[in-house]
Amino acid sequence: MRAFVLTSPGAWEVQELPAPVAGPGEVVVDVERVGVCGTDVEFFTGAMAYLHQGHSAYPMRPGHEWAGRVAAAGEGVDTRWLGRRVMGDTMLGCGSCRRCVLGRQHLCEKRREVGIRGGQSGALAEQLAVPASSLHALPDSVDPVLGALVEPGGNALRAARAAAPRPGDRVLVLGPGTIGLLVAMFLRAADAEVHLMGATEDSLVFARGLGFEHVWPEGSVPDLPFDAVIDASNAAHLPGSALELVEPGGRLVYIGLAGEPSRIDTRTLALKDVTAVGILSGSPGLDATIHAYATGTVDPRPLVAATVGLTEVGPVLAGERPPGAGLGPKIHVDPRPSMATGPL
Numbered sequence: 001m002r003a004f005v006l007t008s009p010g011a012w013e014v015q016e017l018p019a020p021v022a023g024p025g026e027v028v029v030d031v032e033r034v035g036v037c038g039t040d041v042e043f044f045t046g047a048m049a050y051l052h053q054g055h056s057a058y059p060m061r062p063g064h065e066w067a068g069r070v071a072a073a074g075e076g077v078d079t080r081w082l083g084r085r086v087m088g089d090t091m092l093g094c095g096s097c098r099r100c101v102l103g104r105q106h107l108c109e110k111r112r113e114v115g116i117r118g119g120q121s122g123a124l125a126e127q128l129a130v131p132a133s134s135l136h137a138l139p140d141s142v143d144p145v146l147g148a149l150v151e152p153g154g155n156a157l158r159a160a161r162a163a164a165p166r167p168g169d170r171v172l173v174l175g176p177g178t179i180g181l182l183v184a185m186f187l188r189a190a191d192a193e194v195h196l197m198g199a200t201e202d203s204l205v206f207a208r209g210l211g212f213e214h215v216w217p218e219g220s221v222p223d224l225p226f227d228a229v230i231d232a233s234n235a236a237h238l239p240g241s242a243l244e245l246v247e248p249g250g251r252l253v254y255i256g257l258a259g260e261p262s263r264i265d266t267r268t269l270a271l272k273d274v275t276a277v278g279i280l281s282g283s284p285g286l287d288a289t290i291h292a293y294a295t296g297t298v299d300p301r302p303l304v305a306a307t308v309g310l311t312e313v314g315p316v317l318a319g320e321r322p323p324g325a326g327l328g329p330k331i332h333v334d335p336r337p338s339m340a341t342g343p344l
């Protein structure tokens with residue numbers, strides 16, 4: 001099978017590899033769709049912290065936002081998975097430590113992460129082997145595009161829930177990238193008054209096109225009481241701005257990660273009586289996200305700007321926009337040969 005492999009910072013190959021075999025407890029999935037995200041870009045550039053902490057190493061195959069169909073089941077796996085469309089949890093906890101036992105396997109010290117950490121190969125390939133225990137079945141109404149948006153959606157749903165809006169509450173989202181826009185969609189579905197702040201004109205235009213009317217460039221956010229502020233940006237100064245912007249008694253949600261430490265003044269946090277929440281991983285939000293997509297409560301498909309084949313992943317990770325791409329923040333990959341080789 002063909003697979004996309006990063007061999008060193010900035011270097012990649014599409015390799016012909018032996019097809020994976022489902023080991024005990026595992027399934028092999030025919031991958032139908034994969035999302036490319038900022039984490040993959042960090043592995044491409046070499047900036048990703050896990051590379052420097054010994055959690056990850058080249059050569060590696062990224063891809064953690066995926067959907068596909070189960071093609072083979074290993075020993076001990078329920079054969080009813082065969083033929084099912086699924087997505088999989090990125091986080092693979094050890095299953096036996098205190099955090100795993102408490103249901104927080106996404107925080108397991110010894111966890112592997114599909115396409116990210118612990119040598120667990122990702123989904124940028126025609127086939128992927130993963131533990132059956134990590135699978136989530138997708139109903140027919142969740143197509144492969146939606147399925148590959150469940151993982152980022154799980155992150156966003158958790159961030160939106162952490163903001164805990166009551167109907168009519170005013171919530172400001174900083175950073176209209178994939179996560180920020182998904183958060184905004186979940187907040188809108190909860191009847192919040194959603195405001196978005198972005199850095200580039202294109203991102204603001206795109207957000208307006210999704211039907212968000214309160215869209216502001218930085219520095220132009222109106223002086224209104226925001227019941228919650230969510231930082232979904234990668235700007236080191238915005239976590240501090242979020243604390244300035246939130247209404248006393250309100251909630252702050254931090255899901256964005258900057259390339260350097262962000263500082264907030266905890267005196268302001270205390271004096272404003274604000275609750276601050278950090279979010280890592282979509283794991284505890286995957287089922288609720290699948291339900292929201294299946295019922296049409298949230299439809300994030302407009303976020304996908306283009307779908308490319310495996311040979312075009314390298315240029316995308318290097319920052320190139322595929323020809324004909326829209327303004328949306330998400331690029332999808334169809335790793336199947338028909339897509340990769342184009343029409344005959």
Ligand SMILES: [Zn+2]
Nearest residue numbers: 037038039065
């Ligand atoms: Zn991602």
Ligand SMILES: [Zn+2]
Nearest residue numbers: 094097100108
């Ligand atoms: Zn564990």
